[in-house]
Amino acid sequence: MHSWPSAKEWTKQPELTNQQMAFKLHKESRDWFKKIFGKSPFGTMFDLYQACLVLGLAAERCEPEESSMTEFMDEFIQRYRPYQTTIIGSMISVVLSRKGISSADREAVSKEISRLVSGDSARGDLTIEGFRELNGYALGGFNLLRESFDSPPQHPASFLAKYRQILEETRLGLQI
Amino acid sequence: MKIELLGWKSEGLRSPDIEVKLEKSDGSVARVSLLQMPNGTGKTTTLNCLRAAMDGSAETWPEDKVKSYREIHGKRDLGLFVATLRVNDTQKIIVEMTFHFNEGVVTYKTIVGSKTVDNYSPPPDVRRYLDPRFSKLLFFDGELANNLIDGKGTTSASQIIDTFYGLYHLFELKENARRSYELYEKRSGPAKGAAQLTKLISRRDSLREKSQKLRQQAESNETHLQEFRHEHTRIEVELEEHLLKSGQFKEEENRAHEERDQASSRLEVAFHDVDLIFPDPFAIWPPLAARVHDLVESLDRLKLTEQSSRLFLEELVEEPVCVCDRPMDSAARASILKRADQTLEDAVNGYLKSLKRQVQPYAKDGPSTFGEAVDRIVAADNDLTEAGKSLENIRTRAVAAGDDVSQKKKDALEKIRGEIEALEDSVENARRPTRTGDDERCGCIDYFEKRLKEAENDLARLSGTRDLKHRTDTLIQVIDSAYKQAHSLLKDDVVKRANVRLRQILRYNPVQISDIGNSVQLEGRGGASVGQTLAVGYVFLAGLLYEGGNQFPLVVDSPVGSLDDEARKELGGLIPILVKQMVGFVIATERKWFVDPLADASDGDLLYLTHLRINEYTKEIIADLGGNKRSGSENGILLEGRDAFMALGEGMDETT
Numbered sequence: 001m002h003s004w005p006s007a008k009e010w011t012k013q014p015e016l017t018n019q020q021m022a023f024k025l026h027k028e029s030r031d032w033f034k035k036i037f038g039k040s041p042f043g044t045m046f047d048l049y050q051a052c053l054v055l056g057l058a059a060e061r062c063e064p065e066e067s068s069m070t071e072f073m074d075e076f077i078q079r080y081r082p083y084q085t086t087i088i089g090s091m092i093s094v095v096l097s098r099k100g101i102s103s104a105d106r107e108a109v110s111k112e113i114s115r116l117v118s119g120d121s122a123r124g125d126l127t128i129e130g131f132r133e134l135n136g137y138a139l140g141g142f143n144l145l146r147e148s149f150d151s152p153p154q155h156p157a158s159f160l161a162k163y164r165q166i167l168e169e170t171r172l173g174l175q176i
Numbered sequence: 177m178k179i180e181l182l183g184w185k186s187e188g189l190r191s192p193d194i195e196v197k198l199e200k201s202d203g204s205v206a207r208v209s210l211l212q213m214p215n216g217t218g219k220t221t222t223l224n225c226l227r228a229a230m231d232g233s234a235e236t237w238p239e240d241k242v243k244s245y246r247e248i249h250g251k252r253d254l255g256l257f258v259a260t261l262r263v264n265d266t267q268k269i270i271v272e273m274t275f276h277f278n279e280g281v282v283t284y285k286t287i288v289g290s291k292t293v294d295n296y297s298p299p300p301d302v303r304r305y306l307d308p309r310f311s312k313l314l315f316f317d318g319e320l321a322n323n324l325i326d327g328k329g330t331t332s333a334s335q336i337i338d339t340f341y342g343l344y345h346l347f348e349l350k351e352n353a354r355r356s357y358e359l360y361e362k363r364s365g366p367a368k369g370a371a372q373l374t375k376l377i378s379r380r381d382s383l384r385e386k387s388q389k390l391r392q393q394a395e396s397n398e399t400h401l402q403e404f405r406h407e408h409t410r411i412e413v414e415l416e417e418h419l420l421k422s423g424q425f426k427e428e429e430n431r432a433h434e435e436r437d438q439a440s441s442r443l444e445v446a447f448h449d450v451d452l453i454f455p456d457p458f459a460i461w462p463p464l465a466a467r468v469h470d471l472v473e474s475l476d477r478l479k480l481t482e483q484s485s486r487l488f489l490e491e492l493v494e495e496p497v498c499v500c501d502r503p504m505d506s507a508a509r510a511s512i513l514k515r516a517d518q519t520l521e522d523a524v525n526g527y528l529k530s531l532k533r534q535v536q537p538y539a540k541d542g543p544s545t546f547g548e549a550v551d552r553i554v555a556a557d558n559d560l561t562e563a564g565k566s567l568e569n570i571r572t573r574a575v576a577a578g579d580d581v582s583q584k585k586k587d588a589l590e591k592i593r594g595e596i597e598a599l600e601d602s603v604e605n606a607r608r609p610t611r612t613g614d615d616e617r618c619g620c621i622d623y624f625e626k627r628l629k630e631a632e633n634d635l636a637r638l639s640g641t642r643d644l645k646h647r648t649d650t651l652i653q654v655i656d657s658a659y660k661q662a663h664s665l666l667k668d669d670v671v672k673r674a675n676v677r678l679r680q681i682l683r684y685n686p687v688q689i690s691d692i693g694n695s696v697q698l699e700g701r702g703g704a705s706v707g708q709t710l711a712v713g714y715v716f717l718a719g720l721l722y723e724g725g726n727q728f729p730l731v732v733d734s735p736v737g738s739l740d741d742e743a744r745k746e747l748g749g750l751i752p753i754l755v756k757q758m759v760g761f762v763i764a765t766e767r768k769w770f771v772d773p774l775a776d777a778s779d780g781d782l783l784y785l786t787h788l789r790i791n792e793y794t795k796e797i798i799a800d801l802g803g804n805k806r807s808g809s810e811n812g813i814l815l816e817g818r819d820a821f822m823a824l825g826e827g828m829d830e831t832t
Contacts, residue, residue, distance in 0.1 A: 027609075028609075028611070028612075030609060031608055031609050031611065034604075034608070040447040040448070040450070040451045041447065041450045041451040041454040043451075047454060050454060050455065050457070050460075053457075054457050054460045054461050054464070057457070057461070057464060058461050058463070058464070079455050080455045082455070083455045083456050083457060085527065085530050085531050085534050086456070086457055086458060086465075086468065086531070086534050086535065087457050088527075088531075089468045089471065089472075089531040089534075089535065090457050090458075090464040090467065090468055092471060093464070093467040093468050093470065093471040094464075094467065096471065097467070103470070103471075103474030103477070103478075104474070104477070104478070106478045106480065109474070109475070109478060109480065110478075110480060113480075113524060113528070114521065114524060117524050117527050117528075118523065118524070119521060119522075119523025119524040119525070119526055119527040120523060121527075125527050155557075156447070157443070157553050157554065157557040158557075160450065160550045160553055160554075161550060161553070161554045163550075164546070164547055164550045167460075167461055171463065
C-alpha cells in the first residue's frame, strides 16, 4: 500500500556534494561588508567574493574551508561568466606556484589540473576540490581584509582605495 | 462588488436626530455629496456610527463608550442609528444599531430584502468588504493620502495592498498553523517531563515575545528614521532658501553647488567604470594575467593542450590492432594506458584550450585599469567632500551673518542629525546577523529568532512532536513564500496601473510611483508639488477601491484640512475623476478654493447638504440661509442646496 512520505522526506536536503560545489564566504562577511554591500561595484555577494578572491590570489593566501563559511551561490552569476575561465586559470597558476610544482613536470601539472578542473562549464568548470581551493583563497582574502582594516568599511570609495593599497603591498611582499 | 451608501438616520444620540438621504430622485447617488457640519453637530459621532454600522464593531464597544453616545441631558434610554447600503444596484442592506444606554450595550439588526436578522449579519459575499481591516480604507481623513507618501500614517501603503487583496488571511493561516501545533504539543507532552516541558514553553514564549518586541521596535524606528530624514531635507531646503534671500552668499553658494554636482558626476562615472571591469580578475590585478600567460606557455611546452584524446587512448587498447598496424599486445596496452593516465580528460582539455584563447588578448604587463579608475574615484570623492565642506562653511558664515531664524534652523538640523544617527545605529543593531559574543542582552532580532528556533526544536523533541513540528515549519515557509510572491506581483501591478492613471491625469507634469513600501515612493520625490503628492495618494487608494469593476463609497472627513489654496484647487478637480461616490464631511472654512473646482469636475453631480443643530442662535439664521429642508427634528435640520451651503458663515464653527 502506498504511504505518504514523511515531512523529513519531503523536505530532504540535496546531496552533500551540491553543498560542496558552491561558492562560499565567511558567515560574518555579510555583516562586515554591510555598509558597502548593495552599492556599486558591490551590488551582489559575488562582487564581494571576487574582491576577496583576487586579494587571496594576489597574496597567495589560501585558508582551509571551515564550518564558518556559508554558501551563497552554486554557479558563476551572469555578469561573471565571461571571466569564469580566467578566474579559474588565475587560481590554477597560483596553486601550482604555491605548491612548488615545476612547470616542466608534466605528470604533476596534469594531475593538479585534473584535481581542480572538471571542464563542465555548466557547473563552473570546477571539481569539488576546485571549489574548495577557490573558496579557500576567498577566505584568505577576506581574513587579510579584516586584518588590514581597523573597522568594517563604511564607504565604497574609501574601501576601494584601501583595497588597492593592500593589493599593491602584496606585490612588494608586505602582506602575505 | 459595488457598494453604495444610500444614507443614514440617527435618533437619541449625541448628534441631533436627523435623516440623511444621499439618493437622488432617479434612485442614483451623487458622485460627490458634501455634508457641511459645523463643530458641535456631531460629526465625529456620525462618522463613528457609520463605521460601526458597516463593520459591526459596536458589539464589542465598552460600556462607557456606548453610554458616551447618549444625547446630552437626554431622557431617552434608547438611541438608534440606521445605515442603508445598496449592493450591486439591487440589493438593499439596512443595518440598525440600537444603543441601550442603561446597560451600555449596542445591539444590531440586519435587514436584507424581506429578511430580518437580530444581529449584525450582512450576506457573506458583502461581509468580506465590510471587515474592519477593509472598511477602514473607506473612511479616512483628508490627510491620509498625503501620509501615504510621507510614510507618517499609522497604516502603511504596503499594508493597504495586503488588506485590499486579503493577503492578511495568509498571516491568519500561519498563526492558526502555529497555534494548532502548540495545542497538540501541549496535549502530547509526557507526564514525567511536565516540569521541563513547562519550563521550555515558558522560555519559547518569552523568546517569541522578545523577538516580536524587537521587530516592532525596529519597524517603529525605521518609520521615525524616514520621518526624520524627510524633516532634515525639508529644513535644509528651507534654510538654503532663507539664506539665499539675502543674496550676499548666493554667488558663492551657486559655485559650490556647481563644484559639488561636477564632482558627483565624475564620481558616478568612475564607479561605473569600476563596475564594468570588476568581474575581470586581470583588470583588478594585472600580475594575474602574467601568471596565467606563464601557465599557458608551460602547458604548450608540455603539449598538454595538443595531446590525443584520453577517451581515444582508452578505447584504442580494446582494439586488436593499433593505429600503427602493429598487433595490440599486452606491452602495447600497458604503454598506451600509462600514456592515457598522463592525459587530461577531454572536457579539461577543452577548458585549457579556452583559457589559452581568453588570455591571448591580455598583455603580460598590462596597465591596471582598476587602479586608474580607483584613483579617479578617490579624486572625485575628495572633491565632493571639499565641495560639501565649502557649502557647510558658506552656510555657517551666512548663519553667523544672518538672523535668529537661520540659527534656529541650523540648530534643528544638528538635532535631527543626532536623532538620525542614533536611530540608524539602533536599526542596524536590530537588523544585523548574529555575532560571536551576542547574548540575551543584545538587541539583535536574528539572535532571538535563532534561539527561538532552538527552543521550538527542543520542545518538539521533548514532546515527541518532531514530525508535526517539521510539517508545521514547512507549511509556514510555504505560506511566507506565497505571501512574498503574491505581495510582490500585486504591488507591481498596482504601481503599473497607478502610473498609467497618473500619466493620464497629470498629463502636463506627471509624477510616477517608483515603489510601494511603508510609503508610496515617488520617482524624483523633490519635484512633486503638494497637489501632485496628494494626487498620487488618491490615485493609489482609488485605484484599489475601483479595481476590477469594484466600487465602494469613500467617506472622507475634512478632505482638504490644512491644505493651501493651490492644493485645494488641484484636489477639488481630481476627486470626481477618481471616485464614483464620495461623501465628504466639511466645515465652512474648507469650502474656499475647493468646492468650485469640485463642482466643475463633477459636472454638477454634487449634492450640497448643510446640517445644523437647532438652538437659539441657529433658529435665527436658518430662515436666511434658504435651501430646501430635507429632514428635520426638534433638535436638528438638514438643508439641501448650494446657496444655503455657501451662505453659512465661517464663524458658525466657533459659535455652535
